[in-house]
Amino acid sequence: MKKCMRCPKPATLHITEIHDAKAQVVHLCETCAQKYLSTVEVGGLLSDPDDEDETADELTAESEALQAEEEEMAVSPVCPSCGISFKQFRSVGRLGCPQCYTAFHDDLIPLLESIHQEVQHVGKCPPETSDSVLRHHEMVRLRNELKAAVEQERYEEAARLRDEIQSIEATAAATDSSESTS
Amino acid sequence: MLDFDALTHSSGEWLRGIGPESDVVVSSRVRLARNLDRFPFPPQASEAVKGDVEAVLRGPVAEVLPAGSPGYVRIDPLESLQRQFLVERQIISREHSESKGPRGTGIGPQESISLMVNEEDHLRMQVLRSGMALEECWQEISQMDDRLQQQVKFAFNSEFGYLTSCPTNVGTGMRVSVMLHLPALVMTKEIQKVFQSMHKMGLAVRGLYGEGSQAMGDFYQVSNQSTLGRSEPRIIEEVREVIPDILEYERRTRREMVQQNSDKLHDKVSRAIGILRNARTITSEETMHLLSSVRLGINLGLIEGIEIPTINELFIHTQPAHLQMLSRTPLESSDRNAKRASYIRQRLGAGEGDADE
Ligand SMILES: [Zn+2]
Ligand SMILES: [Zn+2]
Numbered sequence: 001m002k003k004c005m006r007c008p009k010p011a012t013l014h015i016t017e018i019h020d021a022k023a024q025v026v027h028l029c030e031t032c033a034q035k036y037l038s039t040v041e042v043g044g045l046l047s048d049p050d051d052e053d054e055t056a057d058e059l060t061a062e063s064e065a066l067q068a069e070e071e072e073m074a075v076s077p078v079c080p081s082c083g084i085s086f087k088q089f090r091s092v093g094r095l096g097c098p099q100c101y102t103a104f105h106d107d108l109i110p111l112l113e114s115i116h117q118e119v120q121h122v123g124k125c126p127p128e129t130s131d132s133v134l135r136h137h138e139m140v141r142l143r144n145e146l147k148a149a150v151e152q153e154r155y156e157e158a159a160r161l162r163d164e165i166q167s168i169e170a171t172a173a174a175t176d177s178s179e180s181t182s
Numbered sequence: 183m184l185d186f187d188a189l190t191h192s193s194g195e196w197l198r199g200i201g202p203e204s205d206v207v208v209s210s211r212v213r214l215a216r217n218l219d220r221f222p223f224p225p226q227a228s229e230a231v232k233g234d235v236e237a238v239l240r241g242p243v244a245e246v247l248p249a250g251s252p253g254y255v256r257i258d259p260l261e262s263l264q265r266q267f268l269v270e271r272q273i274i275s276r277e278h279s280e281s282k283g284p285r286g287t288g289i290g291p292q293e294s295i296s297l298m299v300n301e302e303d304h305l306r307m308q309v310l311r312s313g314m315a316l317e318e319c320w321q322e323i324s325q326m327d328d329r330l331q332q333q334v335k336f337a338f339n340s341e342f343g344y345l346t347s348c349p350t351n352v353g354t355g356m357r358v359s360v361m362l363h364l365p366a367l368v369m370t371k372e373i374q375k376v377f378q379s380m381h382k383m384g385l386a387v388r389g390l391y392g393e394g395s396q397a398m399g400d401f402y403q404v405s406n407q408s409t410l411g412r413s414e415p416r417i418i419e420e421v422r423e424v425i426p427d428i429l430e431y432e433r434r435t436r437r438e439m440v441q442q443n444s445d446k447l448h449d450k451v452s453r454a455i456g457i458l459r460n461a462r463t464i465t466s467e468e469t470m471h472l473l474s475s476v477r478l479g480i481n482l483g484l485i486e487g488i489e490i491p492t493i494n495e496l497f498i499h500t501q502p503a504h505l506q507m508l509s510r511t512p513l514e515s516s517d518r519n520a521k522r523a524s525y526i527r528q529r530l531g532a533g534e535g536d537a538d539e
Contacts, residue, residue, distance in 0.1 A: 033381075081222075082222045082226055084226060092225070093348060094223065094225045094226070094302070094347045094348055095223060095226075095346075095347060095348070095349065096222055096223060096226040097221070097222040097223055097226060098217060098219060098220070098223075098337030098339075098345040101339060101342050101345050101352070102339070108342075108349060111349060112342070112349055112352070112410060115349060115350055115407075115408070115410075116352075116353065116408040116409065116410035116411055117384075117408060117411070118353075118408070118410050118411020118412065119341075119342075119410070119411065120341060120410075120411055121339075121340065121341060121342055121343030121344075121353045121354075121410060121411065122343075122353075122411055122412055122413050122416075123343065123353065123354045123356075123412070123413040123414050124324070124327070124343075124344075124354065124413075124414060125338065125340070125343075126331050126335070126336055126338050127328075127331055127332070134219075134335060136238070136333075136334075137218065137219070137220060137221075137238055137334070137335065138220075140234055140237050140238050141220075141221075141234050144230065144233060144234050144237065148230065
């Protein structure tokens with residue numbers, strides 16, 4: 001995360017200045033950037049080739065500003081699915097898994113509002129997903145776990161995984177035949 | 183197995199330089215970020231989990247690529263020079279090149295499609311076209327997205343839309359961008375006004391970079407910042423509606439330069455082509471700078487006998503990994519500068535006079 005070079009606010013604009021063939025990066029907050037852009041000689045370019053870095057930095061910066069406040073509260077919610085805490089998310093700027101959006105829902109709302117000015121999705125939605133697609137994901141995961149368990153000679157776990165795979169296959173066979181007859 | 187040799191001697195569709203508005207608009211790009219339900223996002227995933235994700239996506243990704251595609255390529259076993267080559271080519275991102283663990287990319291025909299598996303999100307799809315063609319990019323990427331969703335379930339909730347590793351991409355997961363060549367606005371320093379007005383409209387403007395942090399030839403990318411709470415067509419519209427003003431601004435500035443300073447401008451572009459055709463050693467930075475002047479010169483009719491696609495291609499083909507692939511050997515920086523100069527002389531026809539009235 002980067003702070004503005006002219007004031008204590010988080011930097012949201014990262015400008016590369018080229019002087020005598022030497023590149024120098026200037027980090028500025030929005031207010032200072034406005035001033036800078038209206039006075040400075042050109043030759044500088046706005047930021048980064050990777051389109052996410054800038055906004056991610058912004059997010060991290062914002063997060064750290066809120067962090068002190070949060071430390072007093074001591075407890076940070078944890079995603080039950082992937083195990084990362086909201087605090088960890090704030091320090092890296094990346095969520096751990098899709099379920100984080102549910103686990104950190106209330107804390108995410110103000111962040112999303114400041115990034116997008118909106119908090120409700122509009123646009124494309126996925127089609128109804130069939131059970132067979134979900135089963136396919138699950139089977140890939142289980143088969144790979146089984147392979148790892150066998151390789152590492154964890155036979156009890158391997159046996160359990162094998163049972164699980166067989167039961168899913170049985171359900172699949174049952175539903176597929178009922179789907180094809182209906 | 184990807185044929186790097188063939189790739190080194192070809193170039194992508196988006197460099198053709200013949201799309202609408204191609205005197206200023208180099209290319210249009212639409213990107214979608216998607217993740218599988220029930221798997222942790224790549225930055226948080228173990229190698230084993232990334233392996234599972236790669237196993238789930240590999241087949242469907244290969245299947246949605248049109249006929250005649252180079253196909254799906256595993257990135258992790260590639261040498262670093264090959265990965266760098268794909269970055270310079272804009273087929274994969276720097277992050278994809280440098281991250282760890284099982285990952286791959288589905289590459290479409292003429293490099294117009296790239297489907298990265300296990301980038302920052304499980305799937306990063308992009309479609310690239312030359313000229314102003316956002317609508318076409320969107321149609322194509324949305325169809326691939328539909329077909330993928332018949333085979334895999336993407337993480338989605340009705341409140342936040344498609345769920346992404348970084349909340350800056352959540353919702354549509356869509357980043358729309360247009361790459362512009364703005365040499366006249368840079369020369370006259372008017373470009374700052376473009377930065378300011380785009381910033382006010384919630385759009386991002388970024389310069390493109392070559393080697394290190396050197397500015398790359400007056401190219402700027404305009405893209406949306408917000409991805410949540412507006413539909414895909416509206417996001418496209420938000421970016422598209424600002425482009426005509428920028429085009430007009432750049433063209434007007436070019437015309438004024440021709441009217442007021444014709445001799446100086448003609449001298450500048452003639453010197454640029456002269457150096458490129460005769461230099462024995464040249465840095466990446468100087469190359470980008472001179473190619474930009476030549477590109478402007480061609481568009482203003484001050485240089486004849488060189489095609490825009492050749493110049494577009496040289497911006498990519500003179501980068502370090504490309505030169506090393508052409509030489510089939512790793513090169514030190516000073517050797518690269520010599521190789522770059524000789525490659526440019528060969529491409530531009532060394533020693534021939536430039537256009538004159
Ligand atoms: Zn500031
Ligand atoms: Zn999580």
